[in-house]
Amino acid sequence: MPGLTQGSALSEQNEKVLSPRQMALRRFVSHKAAVVSCIIIGVLALFVILAPFTARYGVNQSVQAPPNSFLSPRSNAWLGTDDIGRDLYSRLIYGVRVSLLIGLASAVISVTLGALVGAVAGFRGGKFDDILMRVTDLFLAFPFLVTLLVVRNVLGGLPWLKPLTGEMNSVRFIIVLFSIFGWMGVARIVRGQVLSLKEREFVEAARAVGASRRYIITRHLLPNSVGPIMVALTFSVVGSIIGESTLAFFGYGPQAGDGATSLGILVGAAKGAVQTGFWWLAVFPCLMLIIVALSINFIGDALRDATDPRLDRGA
Amino acid sequence: MLRYILRRLAWSVPTLLLVTFLVYIALRIGTNPVESYKRVNPRASRAKIQQYIDVNGLDPNFIQGYFKWLKNFITGDWAPSIKGRREVWPALKDAMANTLRLGIAATVVGIFFGLIFGVLAALRPGGRRDVFINTSAFVGISIPPFISAILLQLLFAVYWQRWFGFSLFPTSGVYPAGHTGFDLFLMLKFMALPTIIVAIQIIATYSRYMRSSLLDVLNSDYMRTARSKGISERRILIKHGMRNALIPVVTIAALDVGSIVGGLIITENIFSYPGMGLYFLKSFGEGDFPLLMPWMVVIVASILLFNLIADISYAWLDPRIRLE
Amino acid sequence: MTEKVLEIRDLRVTFETPSGPLEAVRGVDLDVSAGELLGVVGESGSGKSVTFLATMGLLPARARVTGSVLLAGEQLIGASNKYMRSVRGRLLSMIFQDPLSALNPVHRIGNQIAEMLQSHQDLSKRDAEKRAIELLDIVGIPQPSERATQFPHEFSGGMRQRVVIAIAIANNPKVLIADEPTTALDVTVQAQILEVIERVQERFGTAVVLITHDLGVIARVADRVNVMYAGRNVEQGTIDSLFDHPSHPYTRGLLASLPEPGKQRLKPITGFPPNMLNPPKGCAFHTRCEYAAEVCKLDLPELQTFGDLQTACVRAKELPKAESRV
Ligand SMILES: Nc1ncnc2c1ncn2[C@@H]1O[C@H](COP(=O)(O)OP(=O)(O)OP(=O)(O)O)[C@@H](O)[C@H]1O
Ligand code: SF4
Ligand SMILES: [Mg+2]
Numbered sequence: 024m025p026g027l028t029q030g031s032a033l034s035e036q037n038e039k040v041l042s043p044r045q046m047a048l049r050r051f052v053s054h055k056a057a058v059v060s061c062i063i064i065g066v067l068a069l070f071v072i073l074a075p076f077t078a079r080y081g082v083n084q085s086v087q088a089p090p091n092s093f094l095s096p097r098s099n100a101w102l103g104t105d106d107i108g109r110d111l112y113s114r115l116i117y118g119v120r121v122s123l124l125i126g127l128a129s130a131v132i133s134v135t136l137g138a139l140v141g142a143v144a145g146f147r148g149g150k151f152d153d154i155l156m157r158v159t160d161l162f163l164a165f166p167f168l169v170t171l172l173v174v175r176n177v178l179g180g181l182p183w184l185k186p187l188t189g190e191m192n193s194v195r196f197i198i199v200l201f202s203i204f205g206w207m208g209v210a211r212i213v214r215g216q217v218l219s220l221k222e223r224e225f226v227e228a229a230r231a232v233g234a235s236r237r238y239i240i241t242r243h244l245l246p247n248s249v250g251p252i253m254v255a256l257t258f259s260v261v262g263s264i265i266g267e268s269t270l271a272f273f274g275y276g277p278q279a280g281d282g283a284t285s286l287g288i289l290v291g292a293a294k295g296a297v298q299t300g301f302w303w304l305a306v307f308p309c310l311m312l313i314i315v316a317l318s319i320n321f322i323g324d325a326l327r328d329a330t331d332p333r334l335d336r337g338a
Numbered sequence: 339m340l341r342y343i344l345r346r347l348a349w350s351v352p353t354l355l356l357v358t359f360l361v362y363i364a365l366r367i368g369t370n371p372v373e374s375y376k377r378v379n380p381r382a383s384r385a386k387i388q389q390y391i392d393v394n395g396l397d398p399n400f401i402q403g404y405f406k407w408l409k410n411f412i413t414g415d416w417a418p419s420i421k422g423r424r425e426v427w428p429a430l431k432d433a434m435a436n437t438l439r440l441g442i443a444a445t446v447v448g449i450f451f452g453l454i455f456g457v458l459a460a461l462r463p464g465g466r467r468d469v470f471i472n473t474s475a476f477v478g479i480s481i482p483p484f485i486s487a488i489l490l491q492l493l494f495a496v497y498w499q500r501w502f503g504f505s506l507f508p509t510s511g512v513y514p515a516g517h518t519g520f521d522l523f524l525m526l527k528f529m530a531l532p533t534i535i536v537a538i539q540i541i542a543t544y545s546r547y548m549r550s551s552l553l554d555v556l557n558s559d560y561m562r563t564a565r566s567k568g569i570s571e572r573r574i575l576i577k578h579g580m581r582n583a584l585i586p587v588v589t590i591a592a593l594d595v596g597s598i599v600g601g602l603i604i605t606e607n608i609f610s611y612p613g614m615g616l617y618f619l620k621s622f623g624e625g626d627f628p629l630l631m632p633w634m635v636v637i638v639a640s641i642l643l644f645n646l647i648a649d650i651s652y653a654w655l656d657p658r659i660r661l662e
Numbered sequence: 663m664t665e666k667v668l669e670i671r672d673l674r675v676t677f678e679t680p681s682g683p684l685e686a687v688r689g690v691d692l693d694v695s696a697g698e699l700l701g702v703v704g705e706s707g708s709g710k711s712v713t714f715l716a717t718m719g720l721l722p723a724r725a726r727v728t729g730s731v732l733l734a735g736e737q738l739i740g741a742s743n744k745y746m747r748s749v750r751g752r753l754l755s756m757i758f759q760d761p762l763s764a765l766n767p768v769h770r771i772g773n774q775i776a777e778m779l780q781s782h783q784d785l786s787k788r789d790a791e792k793r794a795i796e797l798l799d800i801v802g803i804p805q806p807s808e809r810a811t812q813f814p815h816e817f818s819g820g821m822r823q824r825v826v827i828a829i830a831i832a833n834n835p836k837v838l839i840a841d842e843p844t845t846a847l848d849v850t851v852q853a854q855i856l857e858v859i860e861r862v863q864e865r866f867g868t869a870v871v872l873i874t875h876d877l878g879v880i881a882r883v884a885d886r887v888n889v890m891y892a893g894r895n896v897e898q899g900t901i902d903s904l905f906d907h908p909s910h911p912y913t914r915g916l917l918a919s920l921p922e923p924g925k926q927r928l929k930p931i932t933g934f935p936p937n938m939l940n941p942p943k944g945c946a947f948h949t950r951c952e953y954a955a956e957v958c959k960l961d962l963p964e965l966q967t968f969g970d971l972q973t974a975c976v977r978a979k980e981l982p983k984a985e986s987r988v
Contacts, residue, residue, distance in 0.1 A: 056473075161357065164593075164641050166600035172622055173361075176368030265482045272484050273607065273619065290485070294608070297492050300500070305492050309485045320480045559763035565720055566758075567829070568750035569781045577777075581768050657813040658767055 047250070050329040057325030060318035067315070071120040078113035082284060086110045093301050103303035105292065111303060114284050115311055121277075122264050122286035122315070125194060129201035130259035136202065137209025138252055144210065145217030146239075152214070159207040171266065172275060175200055192278035194285075197270070201263040209255045216248040250330025257323035261316050268312055286312055343650065350642045354635070355408075361634045362404045365627060371396055374625030375420045393417040394627055407631065417628040419621070429617065430632055437613035441602055444533045448540025449591065455541065456548020457580075463553055471545060478542025483601050487535045487608040494531060507531040532609045536601045543597075547590055552583040585655045592648030595641055667836045667869050668694035668717070673729035673739075675709070675716050684939050686712045688893035689729070691965060694837055697867045699860070701884030701901070703877060703916065705935050709893040710873045714839045718756050719746040734836060752782040755830035759842040761823035765814035771798070771825055772810030778832040797828040800865075801858050820851035824858060831862050838862070839871045844879070856883055877920050881905060889913050892936050892946035894962070899971035907983065909973040911951045945976065953977055 052058060070077045079101075085091050086100045091108025094100050102111040144152040162170055178184060178200060179191035189195040220243070229239050264286065270276040271287025272294065289308035296304035365371070375390050376382065382390075391397070394417045395407030410416065416426050459471040499505040507530050517524065555561065556579060564578040603615030610616065614633065621629035653659045675687040687709045694700050702710050716727045717738065731738040733753055738746065758764050765774060775794035779785055785793065791810070798806035801824040814822060823843060830838055840859060844852035860883055863870045874880060880887055881901065888898040889912065897910040908914045915931040933950035936942055942949050944959040951958065955977065963974040975981075 161360075164596045164645075166596050166603060166637070168600050168603050169618065169637070173364050173368050177364050180367040180370060261480075269482065269484065269604070274623075290488075293488050297488055297496060300496050302492060302497070305488050309488055312485055313481050316482070317477060317480045320476070324476070559758060559760055560766040562720065562758065563764045563826070563829070564766065566718060566750055566756045567778045567781060568747045568752060569777065570747065577769075578766050582766070585768075656768060658815045 047329040051325050054321070054325035054328065056321045060321040063314065063318045064322070067119060067318075068123070070116055071123060074116050074120055078110075078116045080110040080113040082109075082114060082117045084109065084113075093299075093304075095301075096303055102307045103301070105304060111289075111307055114289060115286075115307060118284045118286045118289045118308070119311060119315065121194060121284065122267060125197055125201065125267050125285070126260040126264040129198045129205055129263040130256050132198070132202040133205025133259055134209050134252060134256045137206035137255070138213045138248065140206060141210035141213030142217050142248070145214035145221065155210065155214070159211055162204075162207055168269060168273075171200075171204065171270065172273075174203065175270070175275060178203070192276075194277050197267055197277050198263075201266055204266070205259045205262060209252065209259065212251050212255050213248050216251050220247050250326075254323055254327045254330065257319055257326055261319045261323070264319075265312070265316055286315070339650075339653075343646070346646050346649070350639075350646070353642060354638055357638045358408075358631075358635055359404050361638070362407065362631065363400055365630055365634070366396070366400065366403075369622070369625035369627060369630070371420075371625060371627035374627070378420050378624060378626075390417065390420070394631075396627070411631070411635070416632065419629045420626050421624055426629055426632055429629070430636065433612065433614045433617040434636065436611065437599075437602055437606070437615065440529060440532055440536070440606070440611065440613055441598060443529060444536035444602075445540060445598060447533060448537040449544055451537070452541040452544025453548050453587070455545035457552060457575075459545065459549040460552035460556060460583075461575075468549075472549065475542040475545045478538055479546070483535055483539055483604050484608060486538060487532075487605055490531060490535060491608065529611075532605045532611055535605050536598070539601050540598065543594070544587065544591070547587045548583065551586050552579060555579050555583045558582075581655065585652065588655060589648050589652045592644045592651060595644040599637065599640075664695040664697070666693050667696045667734055668692075668871075669730075669732040670713070670717065671730040671732075673713060673716060673731060674727070675712050675721065676726045678724050678726075679939070681939055685941070686893055686938055687716065688941070689962075690890070690893070690895050692888055692895060692898070694869050694871060696836070697863070697869055698885045699863055699870045699872060699883055701880035701887045702871060702873045702890060703875065703880055703887065704890030706875070707935050707938065708890040709938075710890055711841055712893075713890075714756065714841060714871065714873065718750055718754055718839070719743075720750075720756070748782070751778055751835070752833045753836045754839065755833075755835040755837075756839040756841065757823075757826050757830050757843045760846045761819055761826050761843075762846070764826050765822055767814055770811055770813060771817070775810075775825070775829050775832055778829050782833045793832070794828075797832055798825070800831075800862070801825070801828045802854075803828075819847055820854060823847060823851075823855050827855075827858055827862065831866065831868065834866055835868060837869045837871065839873070841873045842875070843872075845875070852879075859883070877916060889916070892941055893938065894946070894974065895965065896947070896963075896974045897971060898965070903970040907969075907971075909968055909971050909978050909981070910975045911953050911981070912947050915950075945974075953981055 085108035094104040268287035271291040293305035395403040397403035459468040606615035670692040673690045776790035779790045918929040948954040948958040
């Protein structure tokens, strides 16, 4: 275009130039639902970490001498009691504790695994990449619950995996199971990210100066994938928490040895409470699961908006 | 086009074989069919057990066993269920019919409302209606179906009965116990709640797809061209907007059978609705290999079929795609 | 003087943005005579597109438009949607920059032209299709009857822009607005598209408004030129007088930065276009003008006639004469 200076009308518009991270933070904070969700999750986390103080009863303790079963909400049992007289409020705290642990642990494992596999697949391409895509396609096409149950049983049916997975009804087993499920989605995301980043110049430049593959992956590609990985991590936490509840709901979850509980176990018990009409046993665990799932999803959604450069336009 | 379809169908045979082989291995490891048989039939004779192993292809060697199973499966020599020696095909057929009924009802309702809500949201992006629809949809996807099932069941089936003296929607089955024959009204009444629960998920998912897809289209240059022609807004939306916006949505929809079936399984279980989901959960719980394998074949085949439908509809809607 | 088909008076367009109101067009006066080719130049963001989108009634609802636009004597600003729909495509047509995305990918070329015809004329489908093929022929597309049944992705960029022109002229409009119709195309194709536009202008007597960055293009095809800066027109006149003795310092700068045989150095205008959220007071060009004085910062200069040019510069009379370029 001869004849005209090409200048951006926007160049003077932002008096203060924000770093990408500051801009992302700003976008995140502008999501009101996400901020509220952060607060909710924070409070929940506090309650759960301080369980010895916040819970009113032990996990296996009855609120009073019999008759104590199926008490509706009252002063000594704010959310009522279950079939053997245990306080639902306290058990919810213990339950959320276990569920958050399952969610976080399996999310961290699966995201780490998925990020590595995805980065390698995206970077190397070829056979490895093909097989990875086929396998994940297969898993994603199947109904989730079916795959979950079958894989769960396969894991439990391989004796040589015992040292890693523990008993089939242990919390450890559940964490391993969801780690196995979670990595695939993350691997696909990171792979896509790597494929697009690979095209960009700075990786070319790094290659040109002879940087090793490992160096490029750890120094360039992974840091640039931090946004999508964090988003995947968040959604993976919800996925595992809901997955655990689903398993427990159908009777395949962790077993409540010693009265230990999880959100899934409590929700599973809700099924029985529906017909009998002990509404508190159904409503409170379900509400708790909804709150947890919704809050984390809102956070993930806001994170995605905040870190997705495609949404940079406007504002 | 026809050649493409035939080739795809031909290709789906090896895929089907490979996937069923994987499923065969997974079920052999995961459910240990021989042990399950002995557990269910503790007094079975040696010969009986051997016969069970032979018909089902449960040889110690997985590859040999798989081909044995395959041969019997193709020739129609299906083993009866381990519990009660029931014929598999009639049970599977009934389950398929029931699930198709529920699945089609939920999908039609779900996609219809999902698309409408998506369009309504996209027409005024950022407006109050958009925020409401989009947030509700977000909440809808965040709530797992068994949670909404429990809560709706509690409200409409149990407490409705307590408060108003009659139950609005029944909580289980296709017909009340002891009912025989066909009764459309009764059937619809029994199907209402499970349909709603599966449909909620579909509505939530598709309103979001449709919204973002239509937003992309509405911001495109060819929509501006259409507007500069001076044709009516309605015609612009329907002729130029919807057709383009539906391309990605239809594709996703056909690829989504897996998750719809997933929702059906959970819902059927909660409502004791005798479909594919209940069938699966029951036979899986008992490790009933003869019931499970045909079920898996049906599921894999329908996923492959819908994949093909996705590709065909994509090519049909979008002239840029040529099926070679 | 020939009959004026389009008369824009004091047109103002304000967008509500998150950072406050943005006045993108700040009082534009502009005339288009029947059958003429008017060039509109100006830097990116000077409000060229917004001016004519407002004329077409195609701005988003959050844009506030005031002033007056008379098309063949009828007021368009504030006209009903229904009336604007009947104007668009019939009396006024617009071509946009990117031909690759301007056509709907799922409809056949012939149908996209026929749609334009049928929405303003009482034509049967058959006749509309026949006419569509004729139009494809007019804009220089070989084998028009086969091409009409094809989809946009089967056309090259230049061919698509021809189709877009065919759509725009289908109802023989009074004014054809071409918003950077060649920017996205190869240089050789650019020339062909300009030829098509000129041919249409001559054959049908259509008035054409050609928006561009490229003064070279203007010099080649335009009868008159309108120079825009920061949402205002700062100078207008016939092509000869403007190129011969530009008066406004901005126009002089534009011409000085034009490459030319025998010229050693291009002299680009320094500095950046103003931020339209908060434009400079007075003459918006004073931040970059080499003749700027205190008086320039006081009031917005209005267009005034100096010989055969109209110029919006308070110091226009005092400035040294520009060296002749012709
Ligand atoms: N829809 C809109 N919302 C807000 N601001 C807008 C909108 N459209 C245009 N603007 C602003 O109006 C101003 C003028 O834009 P316009 O598109 O008319 O410039 P132009 O002269 O056509 O530039 P170009 O040569 O880049 O096409 C710019 O500052 C732009 O940011
Ligand atoms: S008014 Fe002043 S600042 Fe503006 S162009 Fe004329 S001389 Fe330059
Ligand atoms: Mg423009």
